[in-house]
Amino acid sequence: MxxxxxxxxxxxxxxxxxxxxxxxxxxxxxxxxxxxxxxxxxxxxxxxxxxxxxxxxxxxxxxxxxxxxxxxxxxxxRPHFRPDHYSHALQEGLNLWEIRVQETLKSSGYYHKYLLEVNSLNGHIASGCILGLVERTKTSGLSAHDRLLFRGKLTPIPPPSNPYQFAYDEYMEVRGVYDRVVLEEGNYIQLGPTGLSIRGMALSLREGIVKALRATSVGREELGVMQAILLGERNELDPEVYQHYRDAGAAHILAVSGLHIGILLLLIRFFLRPLSALRHGKTGIALLTIILIWAYALFTGLSPSVVRAAAMFSFLSYALFLNRPSNTVNILAISALFILMIEPRFFFQVGFQLSYAAVLAIAWIYPVLMRTWYPSNRFLSRLWKLTAVSLAAQMGVMPLCLYYFHQFPGLFLLSAILLVPFLGLIIGLGIPVVILASLKSLPDLLASVYSSLIGGMNNIVRSIAEQEAFVLRDIPLDKVSLLLLYLLLALLVVSFQKPRFRNFLFLGMSVLCLQGWTFYQVEKYAGKQEIVLLHRVAGTGILYQEGRNLQLLSPDPGPLKPMAETFRMHRHLKTTSCQELPYSFRVGDKPWIVIDSTGRVPKVSEHASGVLLIQSPKVHLGRILEELRPKKVVADGSNYLQYVNRWQKTCEAHGIPFYSTAKSGALTLHQL
CATH class of the missing domain: 1.20.1280 (Monooxygenase)
Structure with missing residues (x-):
């Protein structure tokens, strides 16, 4: 159907x-x-x-x-449409906030991050959430449900500083967060803890479990994977290990979501199967399954991804109770509608999209694949079922993976065949391991066996990820291409189900549309000429695009290469080369000069159109402005902030426009 x-x-x-x-x-x-x-x-x-x-x-x-x-x-x-949202009661200057730590977020290179819930503003009840930042060099001692009194000023979450960077402001907007505060010594005090909500209790439970696991003999690398798989806590996950899982096509294993809840559902139904012999046993199995699924969701901290998966599989459990598997797609649609009615912003979260795309693809495509081959051998039959499930799920999530991550693991089937049995064993054995660790009764032998099991899975993943030839990287895909690719896949399945001329005609048209749009994107940037000054703290770089070639001009190109490669990928360019940044260059027909830490001012035959200050040069900017009379002065992220502020005042005094990439992000110097 x-x-x-x-x-x-x-x-x-x-x-x-x-x-x-x-x-x-x-x-x-x-x-x-x-x-x-x-x-x-x-x-x-x-x-x-x-x-x-x-x-x-x-x-x-x-x-x-x-x-x-x-x-x-x-x-x-949308929080700001609520009458009690803090944005309607903000006063100029400093405000007095009573806030509560709702969640600990993943830290960045510079800050620990917290999601803060507003309880009151300037003595009046208020609502909303803000992003709290604490420098990584300082220990905040904050945890979920802590209550704070803060006096300070909000600033909007800034957009990305460079072209095609991850838009953290848009990511937080999906969560209803628009502003941020920096928590420093002297601008906040900790108050007594508030009464715990259900989610606060869940987060406290998870924090206690994490502390208990750290005290066991499980290795550090294995402990990070264990916390990610069982508890959805990835703060201690080794970045190199995570990259291996991504390259092997197994990154979904490290996020508690639909796959984990689905395996848990199968395990619960397996252990509860004897109850089906009792009167009303099937009803009892369905109820206990739903209760245990939500108990596990509570156990993992009630993160949004787990709540979505628990809700989805609660509906699927009900469908299994009715013994009407043909209704799987119907139940999926009802569960999605139910979840989105409660929190419609879930639709824009990557986890929601990937979970439902995978399960919907399994429900629709898996039966089609199973009808193509009926192996008589029992082992081949089970292997084919696992392969068909993995292939269907990958077809469902492949366009989204290309859109968000721009890479495709060619060995995803091998990863699925080798790792899914591992995952079932790890979840099945991991739950009692976590419970025993929480009770401080985990035997060292069991901890060592479990650590070895995770270590073996990590080794398999590492071996697969090292096959670089099978990892397709830097695949550009925009929103239009995403929709066209899903249309192509849907028509491919329909044509396979019903091989008719009309279906094949539409399939061919969808292929031509995708190719045509890709060709348009390539040609759109092929004749472009652009010069972009990048922003990077303690770094300097200029991207020069001419046609389909890209040059990175920088005194130290290494840290800036990922930005250049991202730019090249999204623009469909062919090559990227690196060159030393010259002391003078031309933007169109206008000369620009570069002044670095040496303070040397290069000689030009005409007045400079612009001056680029890098590496905090100790110069008398006023004299340079009087001598060169530039039309613009630019300071990049390699300069000290106090120098930038002083230069800005000097430029204002001389009536010359000043631009700082630290404050305003990357700057396009020239575009044709």
């Missing part, structure tokens, strides 16, 4: 379309009420006066109603 044949799928798609519209066009909730009432009235009229089972108008009315509901739910979920 085709997925679109289910009414639940159509309703869910209409609701998602409303969410996308609400995100694209931010609108206050009260504005959406009028079209919602109109569409609901239209729905009632078509239901009463039309044969709703056959009528087209009723279907249109349902789609419009759920589209408006999706739009409304997204608007209601």
């Amino acid at each position: 085709h997925p679109l044949d289910f009414i639940s799928v159509r309703v869910c798609l209409s609701f998602i379309a409303g969410i996308i519209l609400g995100w694209t066009f931010p609108t206050a909730p009260e504005v959406i009420l009028f079209p919602l009432v109109l569409s609901f009235t239209f729905l009632l009229l078509t239901f009463l006066f039309e044969n709703y089972r056959k009528g087209i108008l009723f279907g249109i009315a349902v789609a419009c109603t759920f589209l408006c509901l999706g739009f409304l739910s997204l608007s209601l979920s």
Whole structure:
């Protein structure tokens, strides 16, 4: 049965379309009420006066109603539309905040990060969340549910400093966070802890488990993987190990999500199978399964990915109880609709998209693959089932992986065949290991065996990841290409199910559309000429694109090469070369000079159009401005901040525009 044949799928798609519209066009909730009432009235009229089972108008009315509901739910979920949001009560200058640590986020290279929930602002009740930053050189001692009194000023979360960098501001906006504060000694004090919420209790439980695990004999590298797989805690995961899992196509193993909950579901049903012999045993199995799934979600800290997976597999558990596997797609659509009605912003989170894409692909594509071959050998039959499941799931998530991560692991099937059995054993044995460690009763022998098991899995992953020839990297994919690729995959499955001329015609057209869009993207940048000054702390670099070639001009190109390669990939360029940054260069037909730490001012035959200051030169900028009379002065991220502030004041005094990449990000010097 085709997925679109289910009414639940159509309703869910209409609701998602409303969410996308609400995100694209931010609108206050009260504005959406009028079209919602109109569409609901239209729905009632078509239901009463039309044969709703056959009528087209009723279907249109349902789609419009759920589209408006999706739009409304997204608007209601936007924090700044709430009347008590802190943004409506901010005063100029410093404000007094009472905040609570809601969650510890993954640290960056410079800061520990916390998600802070606002309780009050200047003595008045307020709501909303802000990002809290503490320098990594300082120990904050903060943990979930701590209460703080903070006096300071908010600043917006800045956009990316360089072209095509990860947009952390957009990532946090999806979570309803728009501003940040820097917590320093003297601007906040810790108050007594607040009463724990359910999620606070879950996070405290997870923190206690992590501390207990650190006291065991499990190795450091293995402990990081263990925490990631069982608890969803990746702060202690070795970056090199994580990269190996990504290259092997097994990074999903390190995030507690649908795969883990699905394996847990199978394990629970296996151990509860004897109950089916009792009266109402199947009902008891279904209830206990759902209870144990949510208990595990609580056990892992109730992270959004785990909550989504637990909700999804609770519905799937109900479908298994009904013994109607053909309804899997229907149940998936209902579970997605249920989750998005509660929190519509989940739709824009990568974990939600990957989980549902994988499970939907398994529900739709896996039966198609299984009908292609019926091996009589028992071992081959099980191997083919595992291969078909992995292939279906990979087909579902491949476009998203290319869009977000720009690489494709060619040995993903080998990883799945070798690692999925490992994962079932690790989860099945890991839960009692964690419980015993929490009770401080974990035997050293069991800890050593479990550590060796994870170490063996890490070695397998490392061996697969080292086959560099099978890892396809730097694959550019934008949103249009993403949609076209999913359309192509859907038409490919449909053509395989029903090999008709019309289906093959549409499949061929989708291939041509994808190729045409890719060709357009290549040609769009092929004739471009652009000079971009990058921003990097303690680094200097200029990207010079001419046609499909890219040059990186820098005194130390090593740290800036990843930025250059990202730029090259998104622009569909051919080559990247590195050269030393000259002391003078031309932007179009205008000369620019570079002044570095030596303070040497290069001679030019005409007045400089611009001056680039790098590496904190000790110069008298006022004299240079009077002599050269440049039209613009630019300071990059390699300069001390106090120097930059002083230069800015000097330029203002001389009436010359000043630009700092530390404050405003990368600067395009020339574009044609």
